[in-house]
Amino acid sequence: MMKSVTAIATLSLISRSLSELNFGEYVTLVSLGGVFLALTNIGAESLIPKIISKKDSGSEFYLLKLTATFLFCMIFLIICFTYYRNISWQYILIFSISFFCYFYSYSEYVANQKRLISLFSKISISIQSISLLLKGLYVYYGGDNIVFWLCIFSVEYLLTGLISYLLLKEPVTFKGIDKSKLQLMMKDVSFILLSSATIAAYMRIDTLMISYYLGSDAAGKYFAGSRLSEGVYFIGISVANIFYSQTLRDNIAEKKTVSRDIKKYILFLFVLGVAGTSFINLFSNMAINFLYGKEFSVSAKILSIHSISIAFVFIGGYLSRLYIGCGYAKKNFRRTFFSLIINVALVYYMIPHFGISGAAYAMVISQIFSSFIMFIIDKEFMSRLAKGKI
Numbered sequence: 001m002m003k004s005v006t007a008i009a010t011l012s013l014i015s016r017s018l019s020e021l022n023f024g025e026y027v028t029l030v031s032l033g034g035v036f037l038a039l040t041n042i043g044a045e046s047l048i049p050k051i052i053s054k055k056d057s058g059s060e061f062y063l064l065k066l067t068a069t070f071l072f073c074m075i076f077l078i079i080c081f082t083y084y085r086n087i088s089w090q091y092i093l094i095f096s097i098s099f100f101c102y103f104y105s106y107s108e109y110v111a112n113q114k115r116l117i118s119l120f121s122k123i124s125i126s127i128q129s130i131s132l133l134l135k136g137l138y139v140y141y142g143g144d145n146i147v148f149w150l151c152i153f154s155v156e157y158l159l160t161g162l163i164s165y166l167l168l169k170e171p172v173t174f175k176g177i178d179k180s181k182l183q184l185m186m187k188d189v190s191f192i193l194l195s196s197a198t199i200a201a202y203m204r205i206d207t208l209m210i211s212y213y214l215g216s217d218a219a220g221k222y223f224a225g226s227r228l229s230e231g232v233y234f235i236g237i238s239v240a241n242i243f244y245s246q247t248l249r250d251n252i253a254e255k256k257t258v259s260r261d262i263k264k265y266i267l268f269l270f271v272l273g274v275a276g277t278s279f280i281n282l283f284s285n286m287a288i289n290f291l292y293g294k295e296f297s298v299s300a301k302i303l304s305i306h307s308i309s310i311a312f313v314f315i316g317g318y319l320s321r322l323y324i325g326c327g328y329a330k331k332n333f334r335r336t337f338f339s340l341i342i343n344v345a346l347v348y349y350m351i352p353h354f355g356i357s358g359a360a361y362a363m364v365i366s367q368i369f370s371s372f373i374m375f376i377i378d379k380e381f382m383s384r385l386a387k388g389k390i
Helices: 002-017 020-039 044-053 059-083 089-096 103-113 117-140 146-168 179-214 216-252 258-291 298-325 329-376 379-387
Strands: none
Touching: 002 020, 002 117, 002 216, 002 258, 020 059, 020 089, 020 146, 020 179, 020 216, 044 059, 044 103, 044 179, 044 216, 044 298, 059 089, 059 103, 059 179, 089 146, 103 117, 103 146, 103 216, 117 146, 179 216, 179 329, 216 258, 216 298, 216 329, 258 298, 258 379, 298 329, 298 379, 329 379
């Protein structure tokens, strides 16, 4: 919850701090960089619970994560320097530091699996509260430099991950790497990465295409609304992580209630999502005016449109983890890639005809398809869930 509040409040402060040009540059860097930052996680949400449950050293995971950090940082830099030459090279290099600050981001999943999520939450809330205070003071005293916002973006990740790593006492080691395990994990990770790439891409492709067709100002206003909806998504995804870890523990313990519990978790996520949609539609205009001002009034419509898919995104967050846990990493890639194609096609058609509202509807359709329909039509997966065989 605090992560969502901080993300929303931060964007509000940034919109008041920076010029439209710098705000557009920040949005572009975060949108593009966020895609590759997500990839450096290499499916930690699914791999870490298994590593902790089996009491493995995890050396193969850490090696792959370090490699991914360097690889995706380089890809990010190449794309920026090739296609976004209008953005200052200093800003691009400063943002690239966040890739290395993000290394310990997997600590959340370690804490969750060790049933120490309360410890991680306290660390995260403390750092984000202090960070939010500093941001507020910076804006209050007239701060208007994009460098500050890029630096604090990285520092938050570094402190949260590093402090959690030190307190959780789950050492990072590169000793005793098993080549057969590494090859097997690389195979799984390759499909997880491809799936993550497509998910991250279609979560940001709309903003980047709006920037291309309609300009950075329109992209900024779209991002303001979509970012609020993503803040709500964080809540459901966090709950989904907890449910997945519990399902995994129950499955290892061979409990007979696994199938029934899966249904209960899905129902809970659906009800939670519907409640979120109702809440957003009641307060979207008020929230946008309060956070960004009347000049961002169009963002309220984007927020309301995006809220339609909240329940499906919540359920999809849980089902996608079960899907990978069942060994369907390759099928998961096909699912997400097909959803990306649908989203790109819809966005390409709807932006020129309906503007940023068209992009929002395109996102909703693709999310419902990816997060719900594609799982439901997989009879083999549904059969395994019905039998409680994860």
